[in-house]
Amino acid sequence: MAQMTMVQAITDALRTELKKDENVLVFGEDVGQNGGVFRVTEGLQDEFGEDRVFDTPLAESGIGGLSLGLALQGFRPVPEIQFFGFVYEAMDAISGQIARTRYRSGGAHTAPVTIRSPFGGGVHTPELHADSLEGLIAQQPGIKVVIPSTPHDAKGLLIASIRDNDPVLFLEHLKLYRSFREEVSEEEYTIELGKADVKREGKDVTIISYGAMVHASLKAAEELEKNNIDAEVIDLRTVSPIDIDTIIESVQKTNRVVFVQEAQRQAGIASHVISEIQERAILHLEAPILRVAAPDTVYAFPQAEDLWLPDHKDIVEKVNQVINF
Amino acid sequence: MKHVLDSVESQFEMFQILNEDGKIVNKDAMPDLSDDDLKELMRRMVYTRILDQRSIALNRQGRLGFYAPTAGQEASQLGSQFALEKEDFILPGYRDVPQLVWHGLPLYQAFLFSRGHFHGNQMPEGLNAMSPQIIIGAQYTQTAGVALGMKKRGKKSVAVTYTGDGGTSQGDFYEGINFAGAYGAPAIFFVQNNYFAISVPVEKQTAAKTLAQKSVAAGIEGIQVDGMDVLAVYAATKDARDRAVEGAGPTLIETLTYRYGPHTMAGDDPTRYRTDDLDNEWEKKDPIIRFRKFLESKKLWSEEEENKVIEEAKDEIKKAIKKADEYPKQKVTDLISNMFEELPKNLQEQMEEYKEKESK
Numbered sequence: 001m002a003q004m005t006m007v008q009a010i011t012d013a014l015r016t017e018l019k020k021d022e023n024v025l026v027f028g029e030d031v032g033q034n035g036g037v038f039r040v041t042e043g044l045q046d047e048f049g050e051d052r053v054f055d056t057p058l059a060e061s062g063i064g065g066l067s068l069g070l071a072l073q074g075f076r077p078v079p080e081i082q083f084f085g086f087v088y089e090a091m092d093a094i095s096g097q098i099a100r101t102r103y104r105s106g107g108a109h110t111a112p113v114t115i116r117s118p119f120g121g122g123v124h125t126p127e128l129h130a131d132s133l134e135g136l137i138a139q140q141p142g143i144k145v146v147i148p149s150t151p152h153d154a155k156g157l158l159i160a161s162i163r164d165n166d167p168v169l170f171l172e173h174l175k176l177y178r179s180f181r182e183e184v185s186e187e188e189y190t191i192e193l194g195k196a197d198v199k200r201e202g203k204d205v206t207i208i209s210y211g212a213m214v215h216a217s218l219k220a221a222e223e224l225e226k227n228n229i230d231a232e233v234i235d236l237r238t239v240s241p242i243d244i245d246t247i248i249e250s251v252q253k254t255n256r257v258v259f260v261q262e263a264q265r266q267a268g269i270a271s272h273v274i275s276e277i278q279e280r281a282i283l284h285l286e287a288p289i290l291r292v293a294a295p296d297t298v299y300a301f302p303q304a305e306d307l308w309l310p311d312h313k314d315i316v317e318k319v320n321q322v323i324n325f
Numbered sequence: 326m327k328h329v330l331d332s333v334e335s336q337f338e339m340f341q342i343l344n345e346d347g348k349i350v351n352k353d354a355m356p357d358l359s360d361d362d363l364k365e366l367m368r369r370m371v372y373t374r375i376l377d378q379r380s381i382a383l384n385r386q387g388r389l390g391f392y393a394p395t396a397g398q399e400a401s402q403l404g405s406q407f408a409l410e411k412e413d414f415i416l417p418g419y420r421d422v423p424q425l426v427w428h429g430l431p432l433y434q435a436f437l438f439s440r441g442h443f444h445g446n447q448m449p450e451g452l453n454a455m456s457p458q459i460i461i462g463a464q465y466t467q468t469a470g471v472a473l474g475m476k477k478r479g480k481k482s483v484a485v486t487y488t489g490d491g492g493t494s495q496g497d498f499y500e501g502i503n504f505a506g507a508y509g510a511p512a513i514f515f516v517q518n519n520y521f522a523i524s525v526p527v528e529k530q531t532a533a534k535t536l537a538q539k540s541v542a543a544g545i546e547g548i549q550v551d552g553m554d555v556l557a558v559y560a561a562t563k564d565a566r567d568r569a570v571e572g573a574g575p576t577l578i579e580t581l582t583y584r585y586g587p588h589t590m591a592g593d594d595p596t597r598y599r600t601d602d603l604d605n606e607w608e609k610k611d612p613i614i615r616f617r618k619f620l621e622s623k624k625l626w627s628e629e630e631e632n633k634v635i636e637e638a639k640d641e642i643k644k645a646i647k648k649a650d651e652y653p654k655q656k657v658t659d660l661i662s663n664m665f666e667e668l669p670k671n672l673q674e675q676m677e678e679y680k681e682k683e684s685k
Binding site (some may be wrong): 025051056057059061062064065066067068069070071072073074075077092093096097102103104105106107108109110141142164165166194241242243244245 | 443447460465466471472474478504659664
């Protein structure tokens, strides 16, 4: 076991799969000698050669199309979109092409492509370098969307994503890249896609979240404990498809739910999950389900970013509202 | 200060072997094709013209779905495909069904594609091709990927794609040729310039005098070819293929051609944007007429032979339509089962729901 940041855990996962399967290719803008702008691919080109780990020209749609073409030749491409705000350039490649390949061809072709990309905010980047656009892709049938919240999860989920025979969007939260280290096994292991993880057990309220907001939720849970409120925190880990069983089991226990997302209220995962809960477990609910989310503006300019992003205090407030309903 | 446009554009002259009168005008470029090959090219063009006529008729009878007419473009489509090997991978546009058929797609599947049945897209084992792309230009970036994959595998094959004049305005067009050029990947990019992207004429599409010259920006080879001359298209494709498999990288081939029919059978009216004079001018350049003249001058073709091909085509089309009619209807449960290798819970639940609906 070694102490790893999320960046190191992701690099370790890429190395594991590059070693294990010669069909795995890692590529994108600056991923070669530069090791990626966040150093996620550091050292991989030296270790595996330019044939396996390589730079691309600067064009996201081209990267998407290249990935699908390589998949058609039996490769298992792991492209990087340098910042997920750039995904608009690759929307057709991802949603119009890669996600539809198996379906369109009746299974004659598949696209086992894992698109990695940093997303989320809180690190004061220029515009379109930080955003929470997971909802855009989660809305597209045919592709899974995976978002780890810890280094351990990142490694297991990324290996599982690369081995999956369908396309996966793997989003890495900018703020979690180096914010903490934890024990990560140097052995290979996978974490099943589509399975949520109960990061903290509790009986009074269920806080559902993913990505960086899992940590805000855990911090909120600590605060709430001081007031004898015992919160359960569920980390979705895969936001498409949703692990509805784990959620419903928790709702039946706590009868109260707050959904926490960094994305804007109008965009995203919360609305979908809340609809599923009310369809499947409304009689178990003692209060309306509340959301903690960013306001419905375009992503905040850096000077207002810290105020704009939801934090643990917002979560404590909403939890108190559902407890006292 | 040196401005280069004039000198670049003047380099792109139309490559032709067989002129409108069926005479060889470029003997040195004559490809090495046997008499049987020449006859086979003619057979395929005649067959495909009949396929187009029957498809239009079937569409009008409501027995076919989406259909993009092909008449006029036979030399472009079939001359290029004829230069390919089985292991070459085709990424077609929506009008490029004939290339798929001659690359090995059973005709009934082409009809199922038209009717909107997914089996029409389900390439049989061993057929190296994608189904026709709907998004203009998306196939160009994918072609760069297929070609790079072939290079990485050490294959002696090429990835081949088609778009039209309008497609060259797309970002994916540039990204595709640029990626393939940067990786020295074995790809052939066709632009079938039929002068109209639905209704917009090519001179409103770009300031470039030729579309072939767009290759210069990507640093790859480019050539403009008479797209009504099946020998020129074949020779240019063969040359591009030979160079690509030898590691010389991709080629952009612009073929100058014309679609006699509408853009698709879904209500396009070419009289809104084309004149009869223009139609007549192009029909004089017809690829089949000129090639027939050429073959007749060599005593390789007769009316009798042509009629035999026409009858054969009609018969096979009839059988293929029957087979398409008999193919099991598509169900929502088929669609669901093609979403993922393993269905997640939401789709499992929906599968049960639709199984029940479909059993009623």
